[in-house]
Amino acid sequence: MTTERRSFLRSAAAALATWAIAGCGKAKPASYHGIDITGASYGRDFRLQDGEGRERTLADFRGKAVMLFFGFTQCPDVCPTALIRAAAIKQLLGEDGDRLQVIFVTVDPERDTPEVLKAYANAFDPSFLGLYGDPERTAETAREFRVFYKKVPTGASYTMDHSAFSYVFDPAGRLRLVLRHDQSAEDYAADLRLILHSA
Amino acid sequence: MRLIISSLAISASLLATPLHAQVIVTDAWVRATVPQQKATGAFMQLSSPKDTKLVSASSPITPIVEVHEMAMQDNVMKMREVPAIELPAGKTVELKPGGYHVMLLDLKQQVKVGGTVPLALVFEHKDGTRETREVAAEVRALNATAKPAEHRGHTH
Numbered sequence: 590m591t592t593e594r595r596s597f598l599r600s601a602a603a604a605l606a607t608w609a610i611a612g613c614g615k616a617k618p619a620s621y622h623g624i625d626i627t628g629a630s631y632g633r634d635f636r637l638q639d640g641e642g643r644e645r646t647l648a649d650f651r652g653k654a655v656m657l658f659f660g661f662t663q664c665p666d667v668c669p670t671a672l673i674r675a676a677a678i679k680q681l682l683g684e685d686g687d688r689l690q691v692i693f694v695t696v697d698p699e700r701d702t703p704e705v706l707k708a709y710a711n712a713f714d715p716s717f718l719g720l721y722g723d724p725e726r727t728a729e730t731a732r733e734f735r736v737f738y739k740k741v742p743t744g745a746s747y748t749m750d751h752s753a754f755s756y757v758f759d760p761a762g763r764l765r766l767v768l769r770h771d772q773s774a775e776d777y778a779a780d781l782r783l784i785l786h787s788a
Numbered sequence: 789m790r791l792i793i794s795s796l797a798i799s800a801s802l803l804a805t806p807l808h809a810q811v812i813v814t815d816a817w818v819r820a821t822v823p824q825q826k827a828t829g830a831f832m833q834l835s836s837p838k839d840t841k842l843v844s845a846s847s848p849i850t851p852i853v854e855v856h857e858m859a860m861q862d863n864v865m866k867m868r869e870v871p872a873i874e875l876p877a878g879k880t881v882e883l884k885p886g887g888y889h890v891m892l893l894d895l896k897q898q899v900k901v902g903g904t905v906p907l908a909l910v911f912e913h914k915d916g917t918r919e920t921r922e923v924a925a926e927v928r929a930l931n932a933t934a935k936p937a938e939h940r941g942h943t944h
Contacts, residue, residue, distance in 0.1 A: 665829025666858045667865040708822035712930040753865040
């Protein structure tokens, strides 16, 4: 472990201790707020289309931390909330925010198009990417990332049940963390800072 | 703009005269869409001086409007149509991200920031009578939140 990483862990520990004293919960050992899944045998890569019709893979984002989550644009609640949080995380990271790539992958290829996904992701931050795969590619990607999604009829239309967690990749393109939807922008930002400075 | 002002005026006058046994709708808003996006949600606060429930909603901008509830189960987001949202007397019920919303589906045109979306909300009282409240919901940006940054919940 480098000194740099150790000092970051120490400051994270201090932050957690303060947080515990503040009465918000029990103290945890200094670590990530998310679950460390370093070395996972899944979530290795994707091959999806951006709004310009280019094929994108993880290799395109070397040198940046990547935060990846799945959703659909007709989702009025969880998806905008996750994207609003992602914009807040980028802000919290300050200068490090330039080394964060947020990626939103659709689980609704029947209704979402690469163009709609681009406009949608950009509405939250111009740097955010919305990625598309045809139904088969979407299924493959979801399998690779162990993401659950299912079409559910509702009244005259349908909605999508889907996993609402976020994956974090380090700047070398390795899958490192998974965070839950109910975790705060501060939790996400603290983890991303560690990831960006420990690689 | 005139619509917003008049709806504010209506809400204000309702607040000023709570003796009317009417449902009060405050802070109704709709999340804007990007071109070609076919659905969005409406959020608001509802309160009623007597027990009632929201049973349906409609809007001239689309024929398909549904009342939905969002739930998270094992990190999976699920959205379902609900038959009604109960409004116990005197209690403010919030339709907000993370809970209930009115879903506008099959949109034919973009919902743009700065405009308003007319909504007719139908409430059914205990005695079976119905009341319709019409509001002009303000269109807010895609990245609008219900409230400024909330403190994280004590879920751990």
